[in-house]
Amino acid sequence: MKTTEDIAPGQTLSSVTDKISGIVLTRGTPLTWFGVMYVAVLLLALFLLAVSWLFYKGVGVWGIKIPVAWGFAITNFVWWIGIGHAGTLISAILLLLNQKWRNSINRFAEAMTLFAVACAGTFPLLHLGRPWLFYWLFPYPNTMNIQPQFRSPLVWDVFAVSTYATVSLLFWYLGLLPDLATFRDRAKSSIVYKVYGVLSLGWRGTSRQWMYHRTASLLLAGLATPLVLSVHTVVSFDFTVSILPGWHSTIFPPYFVAGAIYSGFAMVLVLAIPIRAVYGLNGLITERHLENSAKVMLATGLILAYAYVIEPFTAWYGGNEYEIYAFWNRAFGSYWWAFWLTMACNVVIPQALWLQSIRRNTIALFGISLAVLYGMWLERYVIIVTSLHRDFLPSSWGQFSGTFWDHATFYGTIGLFLFLFLLFIRLLPMMSIYEVRELVHETLRDSR
Amino acid sequence: MRPYGIVAEFATPGELVVAARAARNYGFSRMETYTPFLVPEVEEILRHRNWLPLVVLMAGATGTLTGYLLQTYIAVYDYPINVGGRPLHSLPSFIVIMFELTILFAALGAFFGTLIFNGLPAPYHPVGNARGFEAATQDRFFLCIEALDEKFDPEDTAGFLASLNATKVEHVAG
Numbered sequence: 001m002k003t004t005e006d007i008a009p010g011q012t013l014s015s016v017t018d019k020i021s022g023i024v025l026t027r028g029t030p031l032t033w034f035g036v037m038y039v040a041v042l043l044l045a046l047f048l049l050a051v052s053w054l055f056y057k058g059v060g061v062w063g064i065k066i067p068v069a070w071g072f073a074i075t076n077f078v079w080w081i082g083i084g085h086a087g088t089l090i091s092a093i094l095l096l097l098n099q100k101w102r103n104s105i106n107r108f109a110e111a112m113t114l115f116a117v118a119c120a121g122t123f124p125l126l127h128l129g130r131p132w133l134f135y136w137l138f139p140y141p142n143t144m145n146i147q148p149q150f151r152s153p154l155v156w157d158v159f160a161v162s163t164y165a166t167v168s169l170l171f172w173y174l175g176l177l178p179d180l181a182t183f184r185d186r187a188k189s190s191i192v193y194k195v196y197g198v199l200s201l202g203w204r205g206t207s208r209q210w211m212y213h214r215t216a217s218l219l220l221a222g223l224a225t226p227l228v229l230s231v232h233t234v235v236s237f238d239f240t241v242s243i244l245p246g247w248h249s250t251i252f253p254p255y256f257v258a259g260a261i262y263s264g265f266a267m268v269l270v271l272a273i274p275i276r277a278v279y280g281l282n283g284l285i286t287e288r289h290l291e292n293s294a295k296v297m298l299a300t301g302l303i304l305a306y307a308y309v310i311e312p313f314t315a316w317y318g319g320n321e322y323e324i325y326a327f328w329n330r331a332f333g334s335y336w337w338a339f340w341l342t343m344a345c346n347v348v349i350p351q352a353l354w355l356q357s358i359r360r361n362t363i364a365l366f367g368i369s370l371a372v373l374y375g376m377w378l379e380r381y382v383i384i385v386t387s388l389h390r391d392f393l394p395s396s397w398g399q400f401s402g403t404f405w406d407h408a409t410f411y412g413t414i415g416l417f418l419f420l421f422l423l424f425i426r427l428l429p430m431m432s433i434y435e436v437r438e439l440v441h442e443t444l445r446d447s448r
Numbered sequence: 449m450r451p452y453g454i455v456a457e458f459a460t461p462g463e464l465v466v467a468a469r470a471a472r473n474y475g476f477s478r479m480e481t482y483t484p485f486l487v488p489e490v491e492e493i494l495r496h497r498n499w500l501p502l503v504v505l506m507a508g509a510t511g512t513l514t515g516y517l518l519q520t521y522i523a524v525y526d527y528p529i530n531v532g533g534r535p536l537h538s539l540p541s542f543i544v545i546m547f548e549l550t551i552l553f554a555a556l557g558a559f560f561g562t563l564i565f566n567g568l569p570a571p572y573h574p575v576g577n578a579r580g581f582e583a584a585t586q587d588r589f590f591l592c593i594e595a596l597d598e599k600f601d602p603e604d605t606a607g608f609l610a611s612l613n614a615t616k617v618e619h620v621a622g
Contacts, residue, residue, distance in 0.1 A: 013484065013587035139522055147527035150519045151534070156544040163552040170559040178585065182484075185582035201563065202570035205584055208496050209566045210486040215500045216562040220555055223508075227551045234544060437485045437587075441461065 006101040007439050008283030016284070016436045020429055021179075021186050023279055029426060032278045037422050043415020050408035051126065059129050061405040068388045068400035073127035075380045076410050078235055079263065080120035080417075081161065082256070082376065084168070085228050086264020087113030091171060092224035095217065100442070101292060103435035104284045107179075108275070108425070109268055110172040115420040116267070117165045119413040124157070126409070153237035160234040167227055171220045174213065177203045179429040232260045239383070245326035246387035249314065255307035262300040262346075263376035265293050266369035273366045275425065284431060291359045297372065298353040305347045322392060330386045334399065338382050345375025452574035452622035453478075453594040454605050455581070456614035464589035465489045467612040471593060474608065478597035482575065482590040484583075500561050507557025508550045515546035574622045588615075595622075 054061055064071040087109040094102040125131045137158045139148050148155045180200035187193035203209065236252035269290065276285040312331075315323040330339050349371045352358045359365065385400050402410075424430065458464040464481060471479055472493050481490045519542040523529075528536050563569070575581060575592050584590050591614075593605055602619065609617045 017484075017586045139518060145527070147522045149529065149531075150523050150545060151531065151538055151541040153544075156548075159545045159548040163548045163555075166552060167555040170555055174559060174562065178485075182585040185585045197571065198569075201568040202573060203568070203585070204570075204573055204575065205482050205484060206566075207481045207483070207487070207490045207494050209568075210483065211491050211496055211498060212500055212562045212565050214486055215498055216558045219501065219504050219558045223551050223555050223558070227548075230544070230547060230551075237544075434485045441485065 006286065006288060007104065007436070007443060008286060009443075011283060011440050011443075013437050013440055016440055017182060017186075017433055019281075019284070020431050020433045020436065021182055023425070024427060024429065025183065025186055025188070025192070030278050032274075033422060033426065036418065040415050040418035040422055043411055044419050045415075046408050047412020047415055050405050050412050053405060054126060054409070055131070059127065061403065062409075063401050063403045063406055065398065065400075067391050067396055067398045068385055070127075070384050070388060071400055072381075072402050072406040072410055073123045074238075075377065075384055076413065077120050077123035077127075078256075078380045079377045080116045080123070080413065081164075081235060082232060082260030082263045083267045083373075084113040084116035084120065084164075084264065085232060085257070085260040086268050087111070087116070088164075088168065088224050088228040089261055089264065090268070091175075092221035092228065095221045096225060100439055101288055103439050104431050105268065105272060105289050105293075106435070107172075107175065107432045108271065108430045110168065110175065111421065111424045111428075111430070112264075112267060112271060113168050114165070114172055115417050115424075116264075117161070117168060118420065119417050121161060121165065122413060122416075123409075124161075153234065153241045156234045157238055160231045164227060164231045167220065167224055171217075171224060174216055174220065175432055176428065177201060178205060178213070178434040179432065181205065182433055183429065229257055232256045239387075244387050245315075245320070245322040245390075245392075246330070246383065249311065251307055251310060251314070255304065255311075258300045258303035258307065259376060259379065262297060262304055263373055265297045265300070266372035266376070269293050269297075269365055269369040270373065271421070273362050273369075275430070277362070281431075284436065287360055290362065290365060291356075294353050294359040294365055294368075297369070298350060301346060301350045301353075301372070308343070308347065326387060326390065329390050330382060333386065333390070335382060335386050335389075338378050339386070342375050342378040342382055345371045346379060349375075450622055451595045451602065452577075452620045453592050453597075453600070454602075454609060455575055455578040455590055455592045455618050455620055456609040456612065457580065457583070457616040457618075458589040458591065458613070459615055461487045461489075461589050463613050464591060465493070467591050467609070467614065468493045470612055471591065471608075475599050476593050476597050476605075478594040478600075480592050480594070482581075482584040482592065484586055484588070487589070499565065500558065503561040504554050504557045507561075508554035511549040511551070511553025512546050514553065515549035516542060518549075519545060574620055578618050578620045580616065592620075 062071060062073065064073070090102050090109040091106040094106070125134050128134060137148065137155070177200055180196050181203035184193055184196040184200050187196060233253040233256065236256035239247040240249055240252040242248060272285055272290065272293070276282055312327040315327045350368055352364070352368060358368075389398050389400055391397060456467065458467060461483065464483065465487065468479070468481055468490055479494070481487070481494070483490070520537060523538070524536045575590070578590075580588070581590065591609070593600060593609065606617050606619070
């Protein structure tokens with residue numbers, strides 16, 4: 001039976017090399033790129049403005065106040081870091097599982113991880129109040145004679161997120177080396193030759209280099225797999241280790257990890273669908289890639305839906321009146337709209353992915369992915385705000401709503417993300433050329 | 449200039465593997481292949497020793513130990529804080545950072561180990577002087593027999609390589 005393929009027929013070693021490196025080296029920049037870049041730069045300017053205003057006035061420019069001191073900043077942090085997780089899943093876990101189809105999407109998924117983590121990292125830092133003292137988070141000998149509290153999940157988070165950012169960067173760069181060497185060897189001008197020559201560190205593709213490269217890739221994949229699960233687990237610890245109703249729950253780690261991968265695959269699709277259309281990469285990012293990503297989304301979405309059901313069930317079954325109230329308040333309190341929108345975006349709409357015709361319809365898939373991204377942002381908003389704004393004592397209750405600057409900072413990081421991502425597709429190989437070559441080689445060999 | 453070796457170009461990985469095996473059987477030992485992607489069969493023929501897993505294991509163990517000692521020293525000796533009478537040496541809450549540092553150190557070991565074992569960064573390499581060698585990172589497969597090999601002879605070795613279905617054979621200077 002003929003099914004959709006990992007790579008379209010008729011590709012050769014030189015055709016894939018031409019196709020992918022041509023995007024950067026020879027073909028002109030498409031107008032769409034400039035259009036999106038324009039929007040990205042505007043948003044980036046908004047981000048710089050928002051951050052400058054924040055530095056000048058302090059965190060009070062955001063809507064955060066007691067009891068809701070986390071507000072947008074932590075919602076955005078959890079949202080961005082979750083998006084990054086799909087990149088690691090594709091590059092590491094699918095490598096270990098020998099899923100060859102990942103070869104043409106892993107590079108930009110890894111780049112997505114890296115930039116999403118960069119966006120995520122800005123929020124806890126900005127939220128510190130005095131961001132320029134961020135280094136106090138790390139243990140180092142200091143004249144104040146104080147040290148971090150290692151029994152606090154917030155300190156674990158510092159280590160988890162910075163390790164995640166470092167490992168993602170190393171993994172990404174290691175994978176780039178052979179392709180940067182290809183760029184060096186295809187360079188037409190001496191400046192391009194020098195830049196990619198330096199970046200490729202003198203890669204020649206010797207059997208020894210390939211041996212170490214493969215071993216290091218597999219080892220890094222093996223290290224990144226438990227790491228990625230640990231990162232969102234530690235993020236969920238920020239919530240579960242507290243005693244707040246609606247947060248203090250053992251279901252959080254798997255629930256957060258599933259949600260992270262869910263939103264991450266949605267972002268992969270939101271990026272892959274336009275890229276493949278604009279750059280004519282249908283032969284490399286095939287229907288199968290989109291369909292598999294949609295299936296992963298559907299599966300993780302169902303895990304998430306299960307968590308949504310089990311949470312209130314546990315509250316009801318546990319019989320704790322604060323816990324029961326927290327869930328009643330989520331669904332019918334003042335943030336009811338956010339709760340039901342979350343349910344619509346994360347549980348109801350993605351059920352359309354059961355249909356193959358929807359999974360193969362790029363426009364529908366793009367729309368569903370946007371809905372999931374929005375739903376996942378709202379989910380974190382609901383978790384954070386509804387649990388905080390109704391404390392144990394009615395005397396400490398309050399309301400939260402994001403200010404203009406809350407929104408500006410958030411949309412600003414979307415600009416930062418797009419800006420970095422557009423530079424990446426313009427300047428670096430957005431697909432792993434050597435891995436696509438392997439795919440071509442295997443396809444040719446098998447067809448003989 | 450003294451010669452670095454002789455480079456032969458092949459059109460397919462299959463021909464390269466045949467040539468590398470023939471060269472090994474002929475008695476050459478100082479040789480290296482240059483390919484646009486990993487060709488696992490070549491590795492078996494050239495038999496490199498791979499130290500990386502050991503390095504990564506040691507690096508990871510160093511990370512675990514660092515995480516434990518760092519937290520224990522700070523939480524128990526340097527800056528002890530009594531939180532509700534809980535033990536200062538609270539191992540369960542140290543596990544997360546021990547784990548993260550294990551991964552961090554192991555990953556740094558894997559990355560820098562790869563660079564060091566491969567002698568990277570290496571901006572210059574003599575084989576790059578061969579004409580058309582750019583194809584080594586694109587769609588051609590190269591075998592280089594180095595001049596330092598005991599059995600190396602400018603005439604004979606070039607003839608030997610030409611007999612192996614090479615599309616091109618070239619002398620390169622060091």
